[in-house]
Amino acid sequence: MCKLRIALQKNGRLSQKSIELLQECGIRFPNGSGKLLTESSNFPIEILFLRDDDIPQYVEQQVADIGIIGENVLMESPKDVVVIKKLGFSSCRLSLAVPKETEYEGPEFFNNKRIATSYPSILSGYFEKKGIEATIELISGSVEIAPGIGLADAVFDIVSSGSTLLSNGLREVEKVADSEAILIASSGLDTERTLLLDKLLLRIQAVQKAAAHKYILLNAPNTQLKSIQELLPGMKSPTVLPLAENGWSSLHSVIPEDDFWNVIDALQNAGAQGILVVPIEKMIL
Ligand code: PRT
Ligand code: ZN
Numbered sequence: 442m443c444k445l446r447i448a449l450q451k452n453g454r455l456s457q458k459s460i461e462l463l464q465e466c467g468i469r470f471p472n473g474s475g476k477l478l479t480e481s482s483n484f485p486i487e488i489l490f491l492r493d494d495d496i497p498q499y500v501e502q503q504v505a506d507i508g509i510i511g512e513n514v515l516m517e518s519p520k521d522v523v524v525i526k527k528l529g530f531s532s533c534r535l536s537l538a539v540p541k542e543t544e545y546e547g548p549e550f551f552n553n554k555r556i557a558t559s560y561p562s563i564l565s566g567y568f569e570k571k572g573i574e575a576t577i578e579l580i581s582g583s584v585e586i587a588p589g590i591g592l593a594d595a596v597f598d599i600v601s602s603g604s605t606l607l608s609n610g611l612r613e614v615e616k617v618a619d620s621e622a623i624l625i626a627s628s629g630l631d632t633e634r635t636l637l638l639d640k641l642l643l644r645i646q647a648v649q650k651a652a653a654h655k656y657i658l659l660n661a662p663n664t665q666l667k668s669i670q671e672l673l674p675g676m677k678s679p680t681v682l683p684l685a686e687n688g689w690s691s692l693h694s695v696i697p698e699d700d701f702w703n704v705i706d707a708l709q710n711a712g713a714q715g716i717l718v719v720p721i722e723k724m725i726l
Contacts, residue, residue: 448508557587
């Protein structure tokens with residue numbers, strides 16, 4: 442039987458979340474055996490563990506059918522692959538940073554400066570757009586130490602919490618791009634593999650939707666049901682059940698989590714009691 446082959450990062454910032462995503466999709470496979478290739482026992486999928494930088498090329502060459510990478514990898518080295526979906530984890534940004542005491546008034550600062558980075562292509566594209574002439578120093582790791590050792594005047598690197606920049610005496614001054622984990626696919630998938638990918642996508646969507654929604658249960662006097670529903674615009678056709686106590690009902694519905702937190706006080710003021718907010722495991726609409 443035909444199998445879909447997915448490439449995941451072997452060891453690094455994307456690995457854990459990528460594995461968890463497949464597991465949340467109900468896909469079981471041996472994990473932690475240190476093997477390069479493993480397969481699921483309950484879904485026609487093989488998992489190939491690679492360095493993240495190699496994944497786009499493997500997908501382009503159809504050694505793997507699909508893969509999970511950081512958007513930044515593809516931005517730096519574009520390949521003939523299809524971006525299927527943003528996955529919402531390993532979010533970060535690519536930013537320019539200068540020593541914190543440096544005066545900075547705008548991107549012209551970088552004219553005739555040396556900038557250390559592992560992302561020369563994204564950076565030179567940005568400089569070109571801004572009409573800036575600068576020297577790019579290519580470094581493969583620990584970019585943040587370059588200004589301190591006199592190798593560069595500034596850095597261009599991935600920033601997440603910002604603590605690496607801070608602890609190296611650097612200040613973020615320009616955000617050039619955002620990045621997050623994405624699912625990519627080969628542009629030449631056959632019909633059988635496309636069907637398998639669609640099945641996997643259905644599961645991923647169900648997991649993502651569930652994560653953004655909550656099941657809410659609350660009790661309210663019947664006279665207040667209408668105003669409570671108006672407070673929760675995301676609440677579609679709630680179930681209303683009479684309580685044993687006369688004149689009271691229990692209201693159940695699925696709502697976007699943010700809607701709920703924004704109106705919690707108003708809900709209570711409107712007479713809602715015994716509010717339960719319950720996580721949803723999968724949501725298929
Ligand atoms: O070994 P392999 O080649 O597979 O992994 P790698 O070392 O190239 O990549 P890895 O595991 O470090 O990162 C994988 C992907 O995670 C990246 O391509 C990004 O898409 C994403 N990501 C998210 C990050 C970060 N956050 C991140 N903070 N990648 C790197 N960093 C580094 C950054 O380079 C800097 O050194 O963390 C430091 C900054 O972090 P803060 O939190 O101090 O700002
Ligand atoms: Zn890498």
